[in-house]
Amino acid sequence: MPQATTQPAGQLEAGRRKKKRDYNAISPFWNALFNVIIGLFTFSCIFPFIYVIVISFTDEQTLALNGFSLFPSKLSTQAYEYIFKSGSELLGSFGVTLLVTVLGTLLSLTLVTTYAYALSRRSFEFRGFFSFLAFFTMLFSGGMVPGYIVMTQFLHLQNTIWALIFPLSMNAFFIIVMRTFFQTTIPEEIIESAKIDGAGEFLTFARIVLPVSLPGIATIGLFSSLGYWNDWFNALLYFNSPKVTPPMQFLLMKIEKNMDFLIQNAQNIGSAVDFAATMPQETVRMAMVVLATTPIVLAYPFFQRYFVQGLTVGSVKG
Numbered sequence: 001m002p003q004a005t006t007q008p009a010g011q012l013e014a015g016r017r018k019k020k021r022d023y024n025a026i027s028p029f030w031n032a033l034f035n036v037i038i039g040l041f042t043f044s045c046i047f048p049f050i051y052v053i054v055i056s057f058t059d060e061q062t063l064a065l066n067g068f069s070l071f072p073s074k075l076s077t078q079a080y081e082y083i084f085k086s087g088s089e090l091l092g093s094f095g096v097t098l099l100v101t102v103l104g105t106l107l108s109l110t111l112v113t114t115y116a117y118a119l120s121r122r123s124f125e126f127r128g129f130f131s132f133l134a135f136f137t138m139l140f141s142g143g144m145v146p147g148y149i150v151m152t153q154f155l156h157l158q159n160t161i162w163a164l165i166f167p168l169s170m171n172a173f174f175i176i177v178m179r180t181f182f183q184t185t186i187p188e189e190i191i192e193s194a195k196i197d198g199a200g201e202f203l204t205f206a207r208i209v210l211p212v213s214l215p216g217i218a219t220i221g222l223f224s225s226l227g228y229w230n231d232w233f234n235a236l237l238y239f240n241s242p243k244v245t246p247p248m249q250f251l252l253m254k255i256e257k258n259m260d261f262l263i264q265n266a267q268n269i270g271s272a273v274d275f276a277a278t279m280p281q282e283t284v285r286m287a288m289v290v291l292a293t294t295p296i297v298l299a300y301p302f303f304q305r306y307f308v309q310g311l312t313v314g315s316v317k318g
Contacts, residue, residue, distance in 0.1 A: 056286035079283035093251040101228040104165040108224040116178030163238035181216035
């Protein structure tokens with residue numbers, strides 16, 4: 001008899017727990033609606049790039065007759081053939097861009113993480129002074145002319161890849177994000193325990209802090225690599241020798257400028273009239289966009305698993 005009265009009471013308690021309402025849950029209708037909205041937003045972000053790829057493979061004459069279409073009647077690789085006519089120059093520029101991106105990202109991560117870690121340590125005596133230096137550069141910068149004079153007259157880095165790396169190696173916003181990441185994710189007790197075990201600041205930073213900071217490091221690494229990959233302005237400023245191989249973005253811009261020059265002055269250059277008439281204009285521009293963005297887009301999945309977590313944690317307390 002006592003067993004018969006105990007079991008229904010336990011089932012009743014389990015039923016109450018099951019019926020307990022989850023206030024964070026949403027109804028299936030709103031869940032489906034939000035998924036549809038997010039799906040449409042995602043498609044609106046991806047669709048322009050798909051459209052650019054299709055146009056880059058469209059025949060130039062078909063494009064002139066029918067306009068832009070997602071399903072062109074005739075496909076062609078003429079735009080890519082025109083760009084790859086530069087041959088080894090394009091390959092060399094791709095190598096320069098890749099080298100600058102890798103070296104620049106490694107240098108940027110080294111400078112940003114060490115600077116941010118020092119600012120995150122409350123025991124650092126000059127923390128306020130160096131924080132002020134970082135914040136001050138966000139409000140007031142030296143400008144393009146002083147930067148050019150420093151790079152060319154004092155450091156003598158003109159026509160070297162370091163002129164493309166150093167200007168983007170430090171970023172105050174990245175420092176603030178990493179400082180916040182260290183402060184919110186690295187417990188003070190871990191650093192104190194490392195000190196008790198005899199570890200110095202550099203050993204604690206390298207062996208304890210960095211291994212548990214991969215989301216933040218990956219986020220800053222992605223931002224830095226995007227900045228270096230898309231940079232062309234520094235090459236325009238500091239590269240003025242024809243013997244120096246420019247980065248790919250700058251070379252693509254130069255090809256486009258040369259193409260516009262030939263088209264605009266075709267009437268004055270007799271032999272260029274026929275060439276300008278057959279030159280793929282719009283499709284070449286789209287092919288340049290594809291060539292410039294595809295490598296860095298392919299690299300994004302390797303950072304993606306760290307990206308959301310690192311960006312969210314690092315930006316909670318700016």
